[in-house]
Amino acid sequence: MTDRQRRKVSPEKAVRRFVSRHDGTENTVRSYSNRLQDFLLWADEYGIDHMHDLDGWAIDEYREYLEASENAPTTIKGKLTALTQLLKYCESLEVVEDGLHEKVELPTLTKEEETSDEKLEADEASRLLEHFRNSPRQRGTANHVLLELMWHVGGRISCFRALDLGDWYPDERKLEFRHRPPTRLKDGTEHERNVVVSEGVAEAIDFWIERERPEKRDDNGRKPLLTTNHGRASESTIRFWSYLATQPCLYRECPHNRDRPSCPYTDRSKSSKCPSSRAPHAVRTGSITWQLNRGLSYVRVAERVAASPETIRRYYDKPDYDEQLARRRPDTEGMDVLNREVDR
Structure with a gap:
């Protein structure tokens, strides 16, 4: 199917339909809607009248637009992920070429970039x-x-x-x-x-x-x-x-x-x-x-807060150096080469 044969769907209509048909939680749907607002602004500025106007070059131009706007790395990744899901939806309806979503390159983030250290002490x-x-x-x-x-x-x-x-x-x-x-x-x-x-x-x-x-x-x-x-x-x-x-x-x-x-x-x-x-x-x-x-295990905290232990380790556990030391202290307090009880 050529671009001329594809249905002419504006970015605004595509986003609106995608969000309305998404079967995720209310939070997920709202998140996609918010993350795609920059795409709509960029599409208007860049002259993307219909979704089938998008190609690999245009998608890379959108990424540069996000980077130039001084978005945080996690924000850029989130907005590009939302675009990927939108393109998959449009592909399923034959609005854009098959495989277009694969041309969205998501940035690789360091652990520090993926998580925020901000917390209430x-x-x-x-x-x-x-x-x-x-x-x-x-x-x-x-x-x-x-x-x-x-x-x-x-x-x-x-x-x-x-x-x-x-x-x-x-x-x-x-x-x-x-x-x-x-x-x-x-x-x-x-x-x-x-x-x-x-x-x-x-x-x-x-x-x-x-x-x-x-x-x-x-x-x-x-x-x-x-x-x-x-x-x-x-x-x-x-x-x-x-x-x-x-x-x-x-x-x-x-x-x-x-x-x-x-x-x-x-x-x-x-x-x-x-x-x-x-x-x-x-x-x-x-x-x-x-x-x-306070000594609760990752498993018990995970059950209490509704998250997996892996998610807690990666995103939520933010101890400072003294707190890390306090957690290790019970296991290392008596560690001495001459203390044979430890060796047993």
């Missing part, structure tokens, strides 16, 4: 949670209870958003994470699990339910655990709660010489701009590292 988490638990005004608020959950469970946003009120068992201090579309866990039922939390976390959850939680149902008539005045908290709302809950000026002077009452970053919409605030992913990374530092 354990000492910082401890001080923030101590502040919330002792604050008459902020104890049991949405910011507080979310930080308790994120730090002590180490789950993803989708896990906490999916929780219903009935998933909390106060007598057992147990949370049940269940996959109930349209609220989804990342890998569906494979990530279903029960998690026990400490008494301090349980008290924060109970206080939230009794004093602070808006009594609302979601669009499906369910009672979410994390609610706003409009129903179930959205993922963007949860991100804002995370940024607001991790600002160090909550309990000490601002490390950036700002006055909290007048600082624009204390506003919900600008909270992500605070240099010291942390996104949910950074809290999850800090939590997982902290749990491993």
Whole structure:
């Protein structure tokens, strides 16, 4: 089939159809949609009116466009991966030539480029949670209870958003994470699990339910655990709660010489701009590292946070040198050439 015989499909229509037909989770679909926005901008600038106008040279031009825009290596790889999936979809519908997706060369990343070292430090988490638990005004608020959950469970946003009120068992201090579309866990039922939390976390959850939680149902008539005045908290709302809950000026002077009452970053919409605030992913990374530092095995932490041990080792375990030493110390404390007990 020649290009002239192929159906004329604009990049905008192709992306729209691809995203609407994708059967992945809500997060995956949204991720593809976001990652393909640069492709649409580039296609408009480069004069790509139809998908069959694409060839190997044009694809390489798009990669150069991404690199010139100072995207991080991981961002470039993600956007090119999304383009690869879009081209595969178009190939299946005979919109572009077969095998076009193979002309997308993904960059090879180092381990350092693949992962982010940003995390909420354990000492910082401890001080923030101590502040919330002792604050008459902020104890049991949405910011507080979310930080308790994120730090002590180490789950993803989708896990906490999916929780219903009935998933909390106060007598057992147990949370049940269940996959109930349209609220989804990342890998569906494979990530279903029960998690026990400490008494301090349980008290924060109970206080939230009794004093602070808006009594609302979601669009499906369910009672979410994390609610706003409009129903179930959205993922963007949860991100804002995370940024607001991790600002160090909550309990000490601002490390950036700002006055909290007048600082624009204390506003919900600008909270992500605070240099010291942390996104949910950074809290999850800090939590997982902290749990491993406390002696939990990779397997047990993986079960708790819903990830494979391999994923945890590669992306989430970020101990500093002293933390690495502390983990090794029990095995090497008595290591001496003259200590025969060690040799046995």
